[in-house]
Amino acid sequence: MLPVTLTFAGAAALINLWLAFRVVAIRRSGKVLHGDGNNPLLLCRMRAQANFAEYAPFVLILMGLIELAGGSKSWLWGIGAVFTVARLVHMLGMDAQKQGPLRAVGALVTWAVLLALAVWAIWIGSHPPAAVHYL
Numbered sequence: 366m367l368p369v370t371l372t373f374a375g376a377a378a379l380i381n382l383w384l385a386f387r388v389v390a391i392r393r394s395g396k397v398l399h400g401d402g403n404n405p406l407l408l409c410r411m412r413a414q415a416n417f418a419e420y421a422p423f424v425l426i427l428m429g430l431i432e433l434a435g436g437s438k439s440w441l442w443g444i445g446a447v448f449t450v451a452r453l454v455h456m457l458g459m460d461a462q463k464q465g466p467l468r469a470v471g472a473l474v475t476w477a478v479l480l481a482l483a484v485w486a487i488w489i490g491s492h493p494p495a496a497v498h499y500l
Contacts, residue, residue: 384414
């Protein structure tokens with residue numbers, strides 16, 4: 366069982382649903398069936414959800430593989446929490462009417478998390494524990 370990854374996968378699913386509901390709310394209020402209907406807020410919310418869907422799978426896959434390989438659960442809890450907060454901050458930044466720091470901070474922290482997990486996974490993969498030999 367992968368309790369850390371499972372927890373954050375559940376959280377990611379809930380965030381993705383919430384992002385979808387936000388898109389649907391603007392679609393319904395603006396009567397937009399397809400595309401963005403030239404509605405800037407709808408476009409921003411669509412991109413916020415798509416952007417989440419672009420990064421969450423990589424992060425969750427890397428977390429799961431690292432957890433399976435015996436990576437530190439404490440570090441995984443921390444990095445999962447940082448990723449979750451970063452994605453929420455990014456989403457808030459995408460809703461802003463004018464450019465502010467939230468979108469950039471959310472994106473940069475997400476990239477840092479993905480980079481850290483990638484390097485960690487490569488390290489674990491290239492430095493497997495010594496084989497145990499039974500006589």
